[in-house]
Amino acid sequence: MSNITSYEKELAFQADRRKATIEFIKIISDLWYDRSIEIVLFKNQVIDKNVSDVINLHQYAGEFVQKPISIFDSVEILRAINDMMLPPSKLDIGKLTYEYHSENENEEDVKAFVFNKLKGADGAQEIIPKDVVLYGFGRIGRLVARELMSKTGKGSQMRLRAIVVRGEATFEVLEKRASLLRTDSIHGEFKGTVDVDAENKALIINGTTVHIINAKQPEDIDYTIYGIFNALIIDNTGAFRDKEALSRHLKAKGASRVLLTAPGKGIPNIVHGVNHKEFDSKEHKIFSAASCTTNAITPILKVIEDSLGVVKGHIETIHAFTNDQNLVDNMHSKYRRGRAATLNMVITETGAGKAVTKALPNLEGKLTSNAIRVPVPNGSLAILNLDVNLKTSKESINTIMKKYALQGDLVEQIKYSLNNELVSSDIVGTSAPSIYDSKATLVSEDGKSIVLYIWYDNEYGYSHQVIRLAKYISKVRRFTYY
Incomplete structure (x- = not known):
């Protein structure tokens, strides 16, 4: 009889945990899509994750800090975050949950604890969204496109507006490029929609227009005719590697900064997190994300x-x-x-x-x-x-x-x-x-x-470093807590 009772308790606990996880996912989605507040769990992304993914991530988090990280605690802290008037932010729920248990000697209530931890957000600067152009659409270009479009949200940070390629953007070519973006042999399916707008020579990614521009030389392009201004050009072709060649991008109307996704000569080579603060985009217009x-x-x-x-x-x-x-x-x-x-x-x-x-x-x-x-x-x-x-x-x-x-x-x-x-x-x-x-x-x-x-x-890890550096260059880094 005791074994049956124990088993029933286990079933009840699993049901409660899954219900809490569903609430976790809903709050995560509402914070992101309504308020541009991104939640991660010890750096692991939780947006668009299913119940099992979230439970497994909590288990990893507990093993990592060698203390239980409970979904029930995470939900309680998320509720407190949801009640705060925060600017666009990126917050680590795992770190907050861990600190709540390890530092909270005075048994401060959750709302007060979260408020004290995140009160620095009051001084966050207003973010001006940045137009982004991908110059080239190879392995790194497509992964950067996937990530930018998956994290567009309300468009408060980086907005992918165009992709520059060689060759005419016929329907057949557009469909091939759309297919490569939709499905990748290594990284699987893109968790979004990709449609072709042949008349306007564009891809419609998650309902948003991304122009496909045919150009042989970067200086020949006028981005402003597409409504693109002050854009960051992310060059992932590998064709231009030094300052002189990359400066050609800046001759294009509507371009303001260049980021190379390879080691560069005569320009700052940056590993984000290590030396990015040594260079300011007010002083430099061309950057390399190294290898x-x-x-x-x-x-x-x-x-x-x-x-x-x-x-x-x-x-x-x-x-x-x-x-x-x-x-x-x-x-x-x-x-x-x-x-x-x-x-x-x-x-x-x-x-x-x-x-x-x-x-x-x-x-x-x-x-x-x-x-x-x-x-x-x-x-x-x-x-x-x-x-x-x-x-x-x-x-x-x-x-x-x-x-x-x-x-x-x-x-x-x-x-x-x-x-x-x-x-x-x-x-x-x-x-x-x-x-x-x-x-x-x-x-x-x-x-x-x-x-x-x-x-x-x-490919994937490097692409994220490219995006981190792109955000720094573009001055669209949000308030962060992790």
């Missing part, structure tokens, strides 16, 4: 340099194959890359070791780097073999990394993995550019040599 690998390793190297000091090191990147390699053996301008990408591990060079020093000058001359392209289409791994100044241990390094993943300037950049079974396919779709594998870390007996394993989705 996916640079964005993966730089946050981790900053943590180690600040905490332990780096004497020297080597970075080996195990990288997914890319579009510049051959599908089958054929001629290639670079050694080894001509061999079939899906059949071979290919040693090649990477400039990541040197690129890091643009964000972390203290590491100049201390790092070497190389890369191995491997037969997976996405999901990469950087192995950091470092000699450090201060003696350490695996437990100490993990404690340091968890701290930086939980609070400070790098919470968006570093995800702390607790998974003993983590493999490359598991990290696909992770928005953080650096996924620290806490179970794989190695430390020498003398505590002065360490090996760190950093996973990264070289």
